[in-house]
Amino acid sequence: MDLSIFEYQFMQNAILSAFLGGIACATIGVFVVLMHMPFIGVCMSHAAFAGALLGLWLGFNPLIGAFAFSLLSAAIIGPLADRGELNPETSVGVIFSLMLGLAFLFMGLMPGTKSGALELLWGSILTNTRSDIIFLGIVTFVVVGLVFIFYKEIQASIFHRDMALSVGIPATLILYGILFLTGATITASLRSIGGLLIFSLILNPAAAAYQLTYSMKRMFLLSAGFGVFSGWIGLLLSYLFNIPSGATIVVTSSVIFMFAAIFSPKRKVKGWQAKPLVEEGS
């Protein structure tokens, strides 16, 4: 097969984007999986998509709209989930459908061709510019750096928030910090992967890693590895078969999850129980 394509600048940009985005999304995914909040993540990524479309429609930077909208949705859902006043799934469901509705509303109001909007829907990692990569690089660096610096506080808050609070860890601050980073990561990867698909790149690598280890550190590393691998294999498949890269990346990450679930040592322990073996986060 002819791989000279990888010598081109745009392809190198795409490879770098897949690397950075894979790490950032997969790291965020570990929080999403272990804190049992996949629905919050889905909601935030669709909010980002709606915000970006608003930007496209009104003519300001779509990424600013994406960031603002995903943080807005987190600001609405976070306290609801935090106080436990009502089942968060219900409120998340309402916000999620509202965001999707807004996205299509903005798309409908937009004059002219919708190619820009569709690009945000599917993602187009091959058109990433240098500034996209710098932005993504900064976000990835910040996410990984904060996890490294506040590892023990994050670990305790993930394990049990009330317990973390009772030993004197600012667990509520950590939760909101994580939601903020989720918003930033989604925004930075939006152009590459697309609003509809980005959440799979957050959830799948972490869900796969979750099947394979009882060590949280290893889970972070495995998840990042799966994220990058999904990005690169997806890119290759996209090139070979000439199909949208966002789709191939997401399908690759799902296949990785499937294998992890099949070969999970955790599954064998529970294998004798008549319990559904499907992962709850999927």
Place this chain on the structure above:
Amino acid sequence: MESTVINIENAVVSYREDIALRGVSFRVMSEEFVGIIGPNGAGKTTLLTIVNGLGKLLSGRVSVLGHYLTPGNGYSLRKKVGYVAQVQNIDPRMPMNVREVVMIGRYGLLGLLSRPGRHDWKVVDEMLELVGMSHLAQRPIGHLSGGEQQRVAIARCLAQEPELFLLDEPTASLDWKAQTDILELVKQIHDSRQLTTLFVTHDLSCLPVACDRVVLMKEGLIWGEGSPDELLTDANLSQLYDMPISAVEKRRREAILV
């Protein structure tokens, strides 16, 4: 040498429209073992949350270990207060082992930015030894039984090197053997480490026999206080739990039988 560790004056706490504590005054001396009993919803857990700085006062004053409870200064207090709650639902696939969970107890003491050192791991291993869980140190936390998890929770709490030891229904949902073991462990720890202990339960048979003092709570108020023998009469209990005296007597006989 006995000094006041907890001094609560006329504390009022409410959650939304419900008043959880309606003016509670209560004092605990150092190294006391106080049992707090009362029916569900009496405000027992709320009382503990204002002691460890997680609760919010509507009015009144709370001083614990020389700290006054005001919004925002709970963190330094919480590091000195060990808290063991009921058996928690832990994800069986949670990627943390028993040793790591006990280490969380030391995280507050360590403070931000510092990592657990050799000394911290040594303390953790000693505490696991103390609660008899050393053999499970490397197990994933989610694989433990309820009784084992409560032992780990106690080890975590001790790893914190607390001055105050708060237990909120630690034996709820445990089987009878595990309940007895946990109660003995708590008593032994209280005595050997000179802690001040508050033990909350709704179930009389789970009240450690060795309590110095018992506090009865009902509907957000302290309803009676005194030594276990003089306070835990059938007449008092029948009023506390709104049950006829004959029913209380019957429950007591059964409790002795089991």
